Every structure is written in C-alpha cells, then in structure tokens.
Amino acid sequence: MIWEFKCPVCKEWKEIDWDRKDIKHTCHKMRESYYPPNPAKQHDAYLDTHNWTIEMEEIVVKLRGECCVVPGCIKRYQTLDHRIPYSEGGRTSVENFFPMCYEHNDAKGDMDYDDWLAEYYRKIN
Numbered sequence: 001m002i003w004e005f006k007c008p009v010c011k012e013w014k015e016i017d018w019d020r021k022d023i024k025h026t027c028h029k030m031r032e033s034y035y036p037p038n039p040a041k042q043h044d045a046y047l048d049t050h051n052w053t054i055e056m057e058e059i060v061v062k063l064r065g066e067c068c069v070v071p072g073c074i075k076r077y078q079t080l081d082h083r084i085p086y087s088e089g090g091r092t093s094v095e096n097f098f099p100m101c102y103e104h105n106d107a108k109g110d111m112d113y114d115d116w117l118a119e120y121y122r123k124i125n
C-alpha cells in the first residue's frame with residue numbers, strides 16, 4: 001500500500017510504499033534527505049487503501065479517546081469509522097477517522113458522519 005504525505009523539505013505531496021516510510025529518502029527538488037512523516041506527525045497524510053494500520057489506529061484513539069464517538073454512547077470503540085466515507089472520497093488518514101462501536105458503525109453505513117448524526121437524532125427524538 002502507498003503512503004501519501006507532504007515532503008517535509010519542499011512541502012509537495014509525495015508517495016512511497018508504506019513499508020519504506022521509516023527509512024531516509026531524498027527530496028529531489030531540494031537535494032536534501034528526510035524521513036517521511038508518520039501518521040502522528042501529519043494527520044492528513046493517507047493510505048491508498050480502505051484499511052488502516054495498527055499504528056494509525058493507536059494515534060486516532062490517543063487523539064479522540066477509547067469511547068465510541070457518538071454522543072451518549074458509552075461503549076468502548078470496536079472499529080474506526082471513515083468520517084467522510086471512503087466511497088465518497090474520504091481518506092484513510094488519522095484526520096478522517098473516528099473511533100466507533102460496531103452498532104453505530106453499522107447504522108451509519110456509507111453516510112457522511114455529520115449527515116448521519118443529524119438524521120439519527122431526528123429518529124430518536
């Protein structure tokens with residue numbers, strides 16, 4: 001899978017194989033070496049797949065907590081939800097993930113989180 005990130009030297013978007021992100025690369029524009037940012041460092045860097053890595057999951061949980069993000073839900077998260085659905089162009093990035101329980105993740109399906117939440121509240125109230 002491919003890791004898409006901003007080169008820390010020239011700030012242009014670059015892509016590398018995820019497995020090669022922890023080794024030194026050279027910015028060909030500025031002729032300077034750098035280490036690609038990991039998901040903790042660049043929250044909008046993303047993978048080209050629907051699935052995420054353990055490393056990304058740990059950072060999302062550290063940032064947003066271990067509880068399902070849906071207001072009023074007290075369950076521990078069981079999966080990560082693409083806030084903007086992958087099918088709608090939402091990215092597999094730390095920025096686009098919310099921790100969620102399976103029940104709410106299933107209920108949300110392929111909707112945008114904000115749209116779904118508005119509809120969900122209309123239904124329960």
Ligand SMILES: [Zn+2]
Pocket residue numbers: 007008009010011012027028029030
């Ligand atoms: Zn560069």
Ligand SMILES: [Zn+2]
Pocket residue numbers: 068069070073074075100101102103104
């Ligand atoms: Zn929940």
